[in-house]
Amino acid sequence: MLKKILIANRGEIAVRIVRACAEMNIRSVAIYTEPDRHALHVKRADEAHSVGEDPLAGYLDARRIVNLAVETGCDGIHPGYGFLSENSEFARICAERGITFIGPSADVIAKMGDKTAARASMIAAGVPVTPGSDGNLADLDEALAVAEQIGYPVMLKATSGGGGRGIRRCDSAAELKAQYPRVISEATKAFGSAEVFLEKCIVDPKHIEVQVLADREGNAIHLYERDCSIQRRNQKLIEIAPSPQLTPEQRNYVGELAVRAAKAVGYENAGTVEFLVTGNEIYFMEMNTRVQVEHPVTEMVTGIDIIKEQIRIAAGQPLRFRQEDIQIRGHAIECRINAEDPTKFTPSPGKILGYHPPGGLGVRVDSGVYDQYKVLPHYDSMIAKLIVHAETRDEAIKKMATALDEYIIDGIKTTISFHQKIMSSKEFIEGEVDTGFLERIIL
Incomplete structure (x- = not known):
């Protein structure tokens, strides 16, 4: 097992990885650029190191980050999502320096990051593409x-x-x-x-993605699907597991396609295979070679900690689960809470003057902010993810509505009120959504 992991990221995903490391008795190392000196991931990690004055450059400097991992005695690097997470050169440098990259190989990242190469691989594997x-x-x-x-x-x-x-x-x-x-x-x-x-262009399709796990011994399983159809300008805002729009036959089919796709490219670690669904037609869109923002909804319905499984797989351990072990239990919804004007979707940086997250059974908040924290304009505007889990879809929607009502973030504008409108939408409640839902019905 890995002993010490550098987290090459910031914000809520860095906090999430720090937490997983702590639960696995693995020491964590945070990095930060100077504007991020007071960020929550810096406070939570076992140790933290500056990677420069510029807000962004340090998070994108692959060699500097790997050198820091070596200097601080780390044997692994977790890239999170965004930044260098799908940078094949970063994974290659890790391998050169003897640092375990918690993700797939550099070759696989490069192949699946090249959309035309990915399409060719899927066609060869018999996975339908648009x-x-x-x-x-x-x-x-x-x-x-x-x-x-x-x-x-x-x-x-x-x-x-x-x-x-x-x-x-x-x-x-x-x-x-x-x-x-x-x-x-x-x-x-x-x-x-x-x-x-x-x-x-598949007009107003359903956007369905399947979480996969694969080890270095060639074993691969799927953790079923997430429905990511609620988007604004190709940016996901709400994710659901399982999808209320798939038949059992479609659910099994997309899962089988995702596993086939992973095995076809020799995939290792956690990844996501994304599909467009229209009627009975299902098309491969792309594969994300990293953990997804929306991974918590899958964790909530399967009970599997995806970050921990990433670390175990990277350490060379075989998958702990067979496909028949994976069961969907209940329903989960995730709302991305952004520091944005909820009507214009323009960024709203500034100091948080009051912060009270919701709680209760089946309510989870993954966040990198706190009371008096200053939301910076240099980074993505997502400041938290609110996730709920309940036995039925209707109960999950009601639970999310209640949690949103409880969520207090003062001092800046957020998208909480936007999500409240969605939870009361007739179309959302009935599960009839697609990628054109927001533009057609809400906005």
Whole structure:
């Protein structure tokens, strides 16, 4: 087992990993840039070290972080999500320096991070993908030709993209001509690559993702699915497990597809395979080679601590579970609490002047903030995740509504009131949501 882990992240996920380490008797090392000196993960870890003055640069400096891990006697690094979590070079440097990267290999990260390579791997494995270009587009003329062949609307996507960035829907040739240079520019700035590809746009699908665990012995299982259909501009806001929209047959099918996908690329550790579902059609979208923001809803319905399993797998231990051991118990909902104006969704940084999280049976808050904490403008606006679990879906919705009513965050604007509206929405209560839900019904 690993003895000491450096957490190459910040905020709530860093706090979450610190907690798992403490429960496993593993020492934790936090990193922080100077604006983050008073962050909760810094206070909670066994030790903490500065990685520079700049708000972001230190969290993105792979060599500096690995060197610090070596200097502080760490034998493992957990990347969390975001930042360097899907950076194959970071994983490769860890391997070079003898540090265990808590995630898949550098080669797998690179393959699945390249969306066209991932599509090719899935096609070879017999996993259905959306119709689209065979690979990266050579130029606008090829994009127009492919779009004409598969039909509009289409999605123009950055090959190295993620997190909802580098994606544009095009409903006509004119829109494709206008969006093509914009996506190229955004992809270059955000991901350092100008490569893009094209897919058929599945209009208002259900966004279903499956959590997988795989060990180095080739064993792989799924922990069933999460429904992430409630999104705003490709950014997830609410996640549900299990999905109220899948039939039992679809549930088993997407689980089998996810395991097939993981085995096809020699996957190791925790990962997520994402699908678009429309009617009886199910298409592979992408694979995230890291822990997801929304992993708690899966933990709540399966009873499996995904962070701890990540650490055990990285330490070389075989999976502790067989597929038949995994059962769904009850229903869970997660609301992402963002420091944003709940109507405009614009950031609302500032000092928290009063903080009281909800409690009670089946209520969980994963957060990196506290009373008098200053929410900084340099980072993602998510400051907490509110998760509830109950025996039935109706009870889970009522529990979430109650928890949101109890949640007090004064001094800044948050999206709590937005989530309260969703919990009282007839369509949400009936489980009839898709990726167009917010734009169509709420906003």
